[in-house]
Ligand SMILES: Cc1cc2ncn([C@H]3O[C@H](COP(=O)(O)O)[C@@H](O)[C@H]3O)c2cc1C
C-alpha cells in the first residue's frame with residue numbers, strides 16, 4: 001500500500017476524557033475559557049498526554065513555481081517565488097519574523113523554482129522540477145513528480161515535533177488552489193475565485209475563466225483526489241498534502257494556514273480520511289474560497305485577522321493562543337488546590 005494511504009494514529013479518548021475532567025476542576029466557571037479549553041482538550045487527546053505542550057514547534061515552508069503564472073493570473077511576477085525563498089532564508093519575510101519572535105524552528109524546502117538557487121541557510125534544495133507545467137494546457141505534474149513532492153512533505157515531519165505547521169510560497173498558487181477546491185467541491189471557479197496577491201475584479205473574472213477552462217480540459221481524468229492533485233496542483237501544495245498525512249500518521253498535530261494550506265489539508269483528508277482529527281484550522285483567510293472547505297474539517301478556524309498572506313503566517317499567529325491553552329491547562333490551580341469553593 002502507498003505510504004500516504006496508511007491509517008493515521010487514533011487520538012486518545014482516555015486523554016480527552018481526563019483533560020475534560022481536569023478543565024472542570026480548574027479555578028474558573030466551567031467553560032469560561034471558551035475555545036482555550038477545547039483546544040487544550042484536543043491537544044491532550046492528540047498528543048496522548050495529560051500535559052499537552054508546544055515546546056518543539058516545526059514550521060516548514062514549501063516553495064515552488066507554477067506554469068499557470070503564464071496566464072496572467074497573479075499581480076506579481078513569477079520571479080518573486082525564488083526571491084521570497086531568499087527572504088525567508090535571510091529573515092526578512094513575515095513568517096521568518098514571526099518564527100524568530102516565537103522562537104519556533106523554521107525550515108524551507110525549495111520543491112521547484114524555475115531557477116536553481118545558490119545554497120542558502122535554512123533552505124533545503126529539493127527541486128523536483130522547474131515549476132509545474134501550465135495546467136491550462138495539460139497536467140501540472142507527472143505522476144512521479146507528484147509522488148516525489150508528497151515525499152518531500154513526508155520527510156519534513158518527525159515524531160519529536162509537538163506541532164507541525166506547513167506554509168507555502170508560489171506565485172499563482174491561488175489559481176492552483178482554487179482549481180483544486182473547485183474539483184473537490186464540484187463548483188464553478190466564479191464561486192471561489194479571489195484576489196490572491198491583489199488582482200482587481202476584472203482580473204478575477206479572467207482568472208476564473210482560465211480555471212474553468214482548465215477544469216473542463218481535465219474533466220475526463222478528475223475522478224480521484226490524487227488525479228486532481230497531479231493535474232491541477234503545485235509541487236508545494238502536494239508537499240503540504242504529504243506533510244499533513246505524515247503528521248497524522250505519526251501522531252503530530254498539524255496547524256493549517258490560510259486558503260492554499262486549507263486546500264492542501266482538504267486533499268489530505270480526501271486522500272486519507274483518517275487524518276482528519278489531526279488537522280487544526282488556524283485562521284480564516286480573507287481569500288473567499290477558503291470558507292467553502294471548512295465543513296470538511298473536525299474543528300472551526302480559531303481566529304479571523306483579515307490576513308491573506310500565506311507562508312504559514314496566519315497559523316503562526318495562532319501559536320501563542322495554543323501555548324496559552326496548554327499553560328492554562330497545565331498550570332492553573334484546581335478548586336481543591338487553591339481552597340476556592342466550587343459551585344454546588
Ligand atoms: C511579496 C510576496 C510575498 C508572499 N508571501 C506569500 N505570498 C502569497 O501569494 C502567492 C499567491 O498569490 P497569487 O496566486 O495571486 O500569486 C503565494 O506565493 C502565496 O504564498 C506572497 C506574495 C508576494 C507577492
Ligand SMILES: O=C(O)c1cccnc1
Pocket residue numbers: 174195196197257258259260261285286287307308309310311
Ligand atoms: O490565505 C492564503 O493562504 C493566501 C491568500 C492569498 C495569497 N496567498 C495566500
